[in-house]
Amino acid sequence: xxxxxxxxxxxxxxxxxxxxxxxxxxxxxxxxxxxxxxxxxxxxxxxxxxxxxxxxxxxxxxxxxxxxxxxxxxxxxxxxxxxxxxxxxxxxxxxxxxxxxxxxxxxxxxxxxxxxxxxxxxxxxxxxxxxxxxxxxxxxxxxxxxxxxxxxxxxxxx
Numbered sequence: 529x530x531x532x533x534x535x536x537x538x539x540x541x542x543x544x545x546x547x548x549x550x551x552x553x554x555x556x557x558x559x560x561x562x563x564x565x566x567x568x569x570x571x572x573x574x575x576x577x578x579x580x581x582x583x584x585x586x587x588x589x590x591x592x593x594x595x596x597x598x599x600x601x602x603x604x605x606x607x608x609x610x611x612x613x614x615x616x617x618x619x620x621x622x623x624x625x626x627x628x629x630x631x632x633x634x635x636x637x638x639x640x641x642x643x644x645x646x647x648x649x650x651x652x653x654x655x656x657x658x659x660x661x662x663x664x665x666x667x668x669x670x671x672x673x674x675x676x677x678x679x680x681x682x683x684x685x686x
Contacts, residue, residue: 534561535645538675539620540635540665541565541609546650548612550680554648555616557678562619564642565609568634569602570627571595599624632668639675648678 539554541547554563572595606622613620623642625634639647649666666679 534558536643537561537563538635538639538642538644538647539563539565539609539613540647540649541567541605543567543605543608544650546680546682547609549683550648550650551609551612551618552616553680554678555613555618559617560619563610563613563621563648564623564638564644565606565613565620566623566625566635566638566642567602567606567609568625568627568631568638569598572598599626630668631665632672635665635669636673636675639673644675646676646678647673648680650680651682 535558537554537558539551541551551565554561602624603622606624610620610622623638625638627634635647635649638644647669649669651664651666666677669677670679
């Protein structure tokens, strides 16, 4: 990539206000850039495994349909993010990734497969013990990604 070329950007999008804000900041910083808008979705069986109490209420035969619905919702969110990015002046395409381990791993894998040179994510603006317990995508990416990361803080509320 030449020094004055704009990188291909992987833009994490979850439909939140912070993610929409990250799109607008990305458009201001990298006008006309190519962005791959990514939404990561979680298979229902992962959710059931995490919350075993749900297992009796969702029979095994319903899981494929539930996963299809989750994947469809993910496609819709990725399309929504790509539309916002296009409206902001970016060259955007929508992408999804199925969660297999952690969200950060899905993002890193997608950044490689999509040829990104930069990852952009919003932040949840957690602090102190809450961030330590919950963790954040931006913190995990900072620790594990080999690509540069641009973490856009949530807009200040005045």
